[in-house]
Each structure stands twice: as C-alpha cells, then as structure tokens.
Amino acid sequence: MHKASNALSVLQATAAIVGLAILLWSFGLPSLRFAEAANVTSFSDTLSSSAPSVVSNHTIQFTTPSGVANGSTITVQFPSGFTGTSSIVATTDIDVATTSDFTVGAACGAVDVAASFNGTNTLTLTMCAAGGKSIPVNGTTTIQIGTNASGGVNRIINPSVGSYELNLTAGASDTGSTRVAIVNTVLVSANVDTLFTFSVTGTAAGTVVNTADTTGGPTTATTIPFGTISAGTASSAAQLLSVTTNARGGFVVTVTAGSQLVSSNGADIDGFKDGAYNTTPVAWAAPLATLGSENTYGHWGITSDDGALTSGFTNPFNAGAGGNRFVSASTTPVEVFRNGGPANGAGQGVGTTTVGYKIERSALQEAADDYQATLTYLATPVF
Secondary structure, eight states, X not given: OHHHHHHHHHHHHHHHHHHHHHHXXXXXXXXXXXXXXXXXXXXXXXXXXXXXXXXXXXXXXXXXXXXXXXXXXXXXXXXXXOBOGGGOOHHHHEEEESSSEEOEESSSSSSSXXXXXXXXXXXXXXXXXXXXXXXXXXXXXXXXXXXXXXXXXXXXXXXXXXXXXXXXXXXXXXEEEEEEEEOOOOOOOOOOOOOEEEEEEEOOTTOEETTTEEOSSOOOSSOXXXXXXXXXXXXXXXXXXEEEEOOTTOXXXXXXXXXXXXXXXXXXXXXXTTTOOOSSOEEOOOOOOOTTOGGGSEEEEEEEOOSOBTTTTXXXXXXXXXXXXXXXXXXXXXXXXXXXXXXXXOTBTTTEEEEEEEEXXXXXXXXXXXXXXXXXXEEEEOO
C-alpha cells in the first residue's frame, strides 16, 4: 500500500509539472531550460604519416557551436602513446587559424594565442586578451603542428599500432572527441622486365652525316662498300644506329676496328690522321702524302651526329654546330652514341644516331683491290 501511494504521488507531481508548462506556454511566458555542453562538429586530426614510431605532422580541425571568447582556452589532449610534444616550439611549430591566421607565442603578450604543452600531452591554447581575438559561433578552427606550420621544424612521434582518442575542450562549453589510427606501413613491390634492343641499318646515298658530310653511296647493316676511291677526293659512308631500352641510366654504344684497312699484299690505309690515330676529334684534313712516309699516303676516320657523348655528355664531334670532326678508327672502343635514360628507338641523339665513316687517299697510296677491316659495335645498357 505504501508503494502504491508513492507511485501516485510521483504521477501527481509529474502531471502538475506538465500542466504548469502548458499553462506557461499558453500565456507566452518563457519555459524552463537546462544548460548543457555542446559537441564540436567536424572534429578531425589528419596525420602526415600513420606509420608507428615515426615523426608526423598534425592538422587538427573542428567547428565550435558556441565559439570561443577572448580570454578563453582550447585544450587538445593527446593520448600518452604520442611522444615528443615537449620539443614542440610554440612560435614556430604551431599555427592556429580561423577566418584568418592568429599569431602564436609561448605566452600572452604581443600575440593572439599563447600555446604550450607544458611538459604534458595536453596542448593548451589561450586566446590572449591583448590580442583581442576570438572564435565566432560555428567558427572552424585549424591547428597545424609540425613542419606543416610556418617555420615548423619539430614533429610529434607516433605511438605503436592502434586506435587512439583525442579529446578537445573549446571555450566554456564545447567539447568533443576524435580518433586516429596508427597502422603498419604497406610494402608495395613490383618487377619490370629489362628491355634492350639494338639495331644497325644501312643508309642511302646522299645521306647527310653530322652536317658537313654527305654519303656517296649506300650501305647495309653489315657492309660499308666505298668501292674504288679516287686520289685527292674524300668519300663518305654511314650507318644508322637505333636503341630501345627501359634502362634507367640509358645506354652507351661504342665501335671498335679489328685493324686498319689492310690488303692481302700487306699495304694499309692508316688511321686518321696521317697514321697518328687521333682519339680527340679534329677537323678532317687530306693526307699529307709525304714520299717515304707511308702513314701519310691515305687515312680513314669516324664521326657521329650525337651531341651528348662521354660521361659528361659533351659534344666532341661538334654535332649540330658544323660537324666535320673525326677520330681514327681504332682497336680501342670509340664512343659514338649515348643517352642518359630510357629510349624508344626514335629521336636523333636519343634513340637513334648516324655514324659516319670517311676515307681519303693520295696518289701515293699503294694499289690493291681488297682493303678490308672489320667493325664491331658494342651496345651496353646502364641501370
């Protein structure tokens, strides 16, 4: 019976309160309200790296329904797993902005916001009275911590793998929580097969080689037939080299002569120029034809229209700027083609180049109908 009486009393009291509220409402009088905290909205913390135990920038953003008055504070509580907060310097490692940037310092004075971790994992931001700044109702605030801040140097160190909650208070009544996930890095791996093709093709008569020379007859991939050469008249021939590769460092092509042009009777046509076997390209010159000095009776040499040779990508053959520079064919490899990256077999000096051969004799050159030499190209990818 006692319990029933209590229940009746509660119901009567409730009815009285409801009735009073309806009566006040009907007369247009204010109703009773209970004060409560508001939740911030759009609260997030974006990390520059979510990997465990590495330094990371933080970009914290939130909207405060009640705003933050001048003289009030904002606190952001980082979980204990985050370290390195004591190294964060307020004047350089922290930026704060709403509709405009606030000046930030270690203590109130000539700044808008005083920022400090105070040896803990709680960041406290005080809207300095002297600065006169505040955050409006429904204002969005952005806090940057780390090298993403203007002049930032120091960053916060991530904890181990897991999910971590950050808690926020803003002004007198707004609060909120958000989470960040620290996850292991993911290793992405792939293989790309090596691609390298090298080809030699002949050229037609009339092919221009390195600006200054024009071929007198055709060649093939395996033959350079000068035919019968006349005294006092230089003859030119050429071959086209092509490379396709995905080698990161490109490639190098050299040419080596097995010997000088030698006939079965023992006579030879020497290396340019006048048997000196030049290794530095110089302008073409006719043989001196000094009687008794057979090296000066005739010579032959090599040129290239690639303007970026050697490890320094220099232009020894004066390609594109007049040409007419030659070195001797040699048993030592002569570099005639190079590129510093992948090539698709196109583009002069990139995927293709034209190598020229030039020969000239004097009237003293020994007669023979079988002067021959063997050339070997070596193409090497650079990875």
